[in-house]
Amino acid sequence: MAGWDGDALAESMEQALERQQEAVEARRAARKGMSSQEGRDRMARDESLRLSKARLEEQLSRATNPAHRTMLERALKSLEAEAPPETNGHD
Numbered sequence: 001m002a003g004w005d006g007d008a009l010a011e012s013m014e015q016a017l018e019r020q021q022e023a024v025e026a027r028r029a030a031r032k033g034m035s036s037q038e039g040r041d042r043m044a045r046d047e048s049l050r051l052s053k054a055r056l057e058e059q060l061s062r063a064t065n066p067a068h069r070t071m072l073e074r075a076l077k078s079l080e081a082e083a084p085p086e087t088n089g090h091d
Contacts, residue, residue, distance in 0.1 A: 015054060022050075049083045 026043055053076065060072040 022047075046083070049079055053079050053083070 026047075029039075029043070056072055056076045056079065060069060060076065063069045063072055
């Protein structure tokens with residue numbers, strides 16, 4: 001069983017803070033008229049892409065098999081190409 005190291009804990013806390021901030025921003029956007037079905041669909045898609053990217057990055061950080069790493073890197077590039085421009089730069 002692997003324990004938490006300091007870097008992993010700090011990264012986890014940072015990701016939780018980012019998710020919390022994005023949720024606040026999403027609520028603000030919803031109040032400003034983005035409550036249409038199209039807006040909600042876009043926000044859900046963007047959130048799904050962001051979570052998928054985070055999951056792939058986590059898997060990539062742990063992967064040791066070169067073929068698995070290559071597959072994860074390709075999947076990450078594909079997600080980044082699919083994400084809207086304002087989502088690509090979030091870290």
